Amino acid sequence: MDGRGPMIISTEDLWLIIIAIAMGTMARLLVLKVDYKQYPSYPNGVLIHIVLAFVAASIGAVAIPAIKSNNYTAVTFLALAVQNFRDVRKTERESLKDLEETEYTPRGNAYIDGIAKTFEARNYFALVVSLASAASMEIVAALHIGIMFQVVAGVIAGSIVYQVISRFSKGKSVGDVAEVRLAEIKVEGCEVFVEGTFVTNLAGTENAQKMIEKEGVAVIIEPSQKHSAIALHNFGQRKAILFEATRTLGAKRYNFTRKDYETGRIIIxxxxxxxxxxxxxxxVKNTPLLESVKKSHAVLRSKAVED
Structure with missing residues (x-):
C-alpha cells in the first residue's frame, strides 16, 4: 500500500503468475519419477518435492512482474532461492549419510553426492521453466493481443525450455555403456567363483556354501567400449550398483562386488x-552412472591416440 491506496494486481499479471507457476511445478513433476528409486521415504519424499517445486516456480513467476513494477529488490529472492536450494542439498546429503548403517549395503559417498546434487538441480528446473514462461507471456503482452495468446506463448516457451534442460541434464545409466547378463555361480569348498572369476573365500561353512549355490544370484557387467570400464571399475560406481540391486530385491546374506582385471568385467x-x-x-541396467566418475572420452583423447 502507498499514498494512492492498495496496489491491485492486473488480470494479465495474475494469468502470468498462475501459468508460470503451473508450468514450473509441472516440469518438476515430470522428472519426479527419477527420484523414486533414489530417495528414501517415498510418500513423504514426493510431498517434499512438490512443495519445493511450487516454491521455486513461484519465485520465478513473480520475478517478471516485480521487474515490470520497478520493484528490483524483489529480484533478490532469486539469489535467496539459490542459497536455499544449496541448503536443501546439504540437508539431503546429511540425511542419506545418516541412513547408511540401516541399508543392506551402503550407497557410498559418491552416490550420495550425486543424489544430493540431483535433489538441488530439480528445483532449478521449476525455477527456470517458470521464469521462461513468465518472460514469454510478458513479451507477447507487449504486442497487445488477447490473453489466450499470452497463455499459449507461456505454455509453449515453458515446454521448450523444459525439453532443452531435461535433455541437457539427462545422465546415462549402466545399461547405456555395458551389457548386463546373469552368470553362473560355482562353489568349490570355501571359495566362490562366477564364470571362472574368483569372488570370495568366505563360504567356510556347509550352510553358507549351500545358500550361495542354491539361492545366490550373480550378474556380469561387460563394458561395451574399453573406456567405459573406467567408470564401471570405480569403487563408488560398483557400490551404487550393488546398493540398487540389494535395495530392490533385499539381501538375505552375503553381497560382493568384484572386477576382473583381465576382461574388464564387473561381477555382482x-x-x-x-x-x-x-x-x-x-x-542394474537402470543404475545411473555417477557424475563423479564419468569422463569424456573425446576430451581425454590424446594426440598420440589420434595418430
Whole structure:
C-alpha cells in the first residue's frame, strides 16, 4: 500500500503468475519419477518435492512482474532461492549419510553426492521453466493481443525450455555403456567363483556354501567400449550398483562386488530375499552412472591416440 491506496494486481499479471507457476511445478513433476528409486521415504519424499517445486516456480513467476513494477529488490529472492536450494542439498546429503548403517549395503559417498546434487538441480528446473514462461507471456503482452495468446506463448516457451534442460541434464545409466547378463555361480569348498572369476573365500561353512549355490544370484557387467570400464571399475560406481540391486530385491546374506582385471568385467553377487532375476537385470541396467566418475572420452583423447 502507498499514498494512492492498495496496489491491485492486473488480470494479465495474475494469468502470468498462475501459468508460470503451473508450468514450473509441472516440469518438476515430470522428472519426479527419477527420484523414486533414489530417495528414501517415498510418500513423504514426493510431498517434499512438490512443495519445493511450487516454491521455486513461484519465485520465478513473480520475478517478471516485480521487474515490470520497478520493484528490483524483489529480484533478490532469486539469489535467496539459490542459497536455499544449496541448503536443501546439504540437508539431503546429511540425511542419506545418516541412513547408511540401516541399508543392506551402503550407497557410498559418491552416490550420495550425486543424489544430493540431483535433489538441488530439480528445483532449478521449476525455477527456470517458470521464469521462461513468465518472460514469454510478458513479451507477447507487449504486442497487445488477447490473453489466450499470452497463455499459449507461456505454455509453449515453458515446454521448450523444459525439453532443452531435461535433455541437457539427462545422465546415462549402466545399461547405456555395458551389457548386463546373469552368470553362473560355482562353489568349490570355501571359495566362490562366477564364470571362472574368483569372488570370495568366505563360504567356510556347509550352510553358507549351500545358500550361495542354491539361492545366490550373480550378474556380469561387460563394458561395451574399453573406456567405459573406467567408470564401471570405480569403487563408488560398483557400490551404487550393488546398493540398487540389494535395495530392490533385499539381501538375505552375503553381497560382493568384484572386477576382473583381465576382461574388464564387473561381477555382482548376493543372496536376495526375493529371487526375481528379470527385475535384477532391469535395476542394474537402470543404475545411473555417477557424475563423479564419468569422463569424456573425446576430451581425454590424446594426440598420440589420434595418430
Amino acid at each position: 553377487l548376493f543372496v536376495p530375499i526375493v529371487r526375481d532375476l528379470e527385475k535384477l537385470i532391469d535395476v
